[in-house]
Amino acid sequence: xxxxxxxxxxxxxxxxxxxxxxxxxxxxxxxxxxxxxxxxxxxxxxxxxxxxxxxxxxxxxxxxxxxxxxxxxxxxxxxxxxxxxxxxxxxxxxxxxxxxxxxxxxxxxxxxxxxxxxxxxxxxxxxxxxxxxxxxxxxxxxxxxxxxxxxxxxxxxxxxxxxxxxxxxxxxxxxxxxxxxxxxxxxxxxxxxxxxxxxxxxxxxxxxxxxxxxxxxxxxxxxxxxxxxxxxxxxxxxxxxxxxxxxxxxxxxxxxxxxxxxxxxxxxxx
Numbered sequence: 001x002x003x004x005x006x007x008x009x010x011x012x013x014x015x016x017x018x019x020x021x022x023x024x025x026x027x028x029x030x031x032x033x034x035x036x037x038x039x040x041x042x043x044x045x046x047x048x049x050x051x052x053x054x055x056x057x058x059x060x061x062x063x064x065x066x067x068x069x070x071x072x073x074x075x076x077x078x079x080x081x082x083x084x085x086x087x088x089x090x091x092x093x094x095x096x097x098x099x100x101x102x103x104x105x106x107x108x109x110x111x112x113x114x115x116x117x118x119x120x121x122x123x124x125x126x127x128x129x130x131x132x133x134x135x136x137x138x139x140x141x142x143x144x145x146x147x148x149x150x151x152x153x154x155x156x157x158x159x160x161x162x163x164x165x166x167x168x169x170x171x172x173x174x175x176x177x178x179x180x181x182x183x184x185x186x187x188x189x190x191x192x193x194x195x196x197x198x199x200x201x202x203x204x205x206x207x208x209x210x211x212x213x214x215x216x217x218x219x220x221x222x223x224x225x226x227x228x229x230x231x232x233x234x235x236x237x238x239x240x241x242x243x244x245x246x247x248x249x250x251x252x253x254x255x256x257x258x259x260x261x262x263x264x265x266x267x268x269x270x
Contacts, residue, residue, distance in 0.1 A: 039205035047212060053224040053253075060204060063261050065164055065230055065246035067199035070191035072112060072240030074099065077190050080142035081108040086124065097240065112240040114187040116171060122179035131155065135173045135180060144188060159188055165231035167249065189234060193244055201246060201261045211250060211259050214266020224253035233258070
């Protein structure tokens with residue numbers, strides 16, 4: 001048999017094999033998705049049977065946020081400080097892994113645990129008529145995204161990452177008239193998160209059962225689920241590595257709770 005013809009036969013066999021494998025994998029994926037969906041429906045019904053009012057539309061189809069870690073980025077902190085202060089900065093090491101950056105427009109300070117603060121010359125930081133929009137624009141200079149949760153003489157800013165709220169990364173923005181005068185000590189994430197393969201999230205069905213059991217273990221009663229907001233909480237090690245854990249913030253008829261999407265632990269949210 002000529003080599004060219006044999007080669008064509010081999011290519012056809014390989015193509016057919018790849019197609020069969022693709023069909024097999026696709027079938028397994030569809031079956032797995034159906035099983036997860038059925039488990040979710042069963043857990044919702046379980047909650048209803050236990051007297052918990054649940055609108056199925058409020059329950060996520062899956063837990064999409066993945067565990068992350070972020071190493072401290074000193075160069076990134078300096079760039080962020082320079083961007084906020086609108087020019088070159090002088091860097092000072094204050095000891096204890098505390099770094100301060102300053103120029104004529106103000107002073108910015110970062111700690112290893114993610115604590116951030118700033119003292120600013122209001123004349124250099126006009127906000128315009130919409131102070132919330134002006135503050136967000138200033139923080140965007142630093143490469144930070146987020147939302148303003150509360151407005152007044154002081155504005156509460158919460159950071160987001162890829163659209164997901166970072167519940168523990170918040171700062172208070174202090175205004176003086178229509179200008180920004182300070183950022184009170186809070187926490188911000190400057191490093192770039194990377195997926196943490198050493199931790200896995202639980203399923204939606206497990207999360208719902210853990211939520212009910214966890215609320216009961218706290219001595220509370222859950223009779224209604226009003227909202228579920230996925231997001232992250234962050235803990236920082238002594239080395240400065242930030243560990244981002246996906247959570248649900250759950251609003252119920254009797255209070256608000258946080259469910260750890262890795263361990264299933266439930267705690268109250270004040």
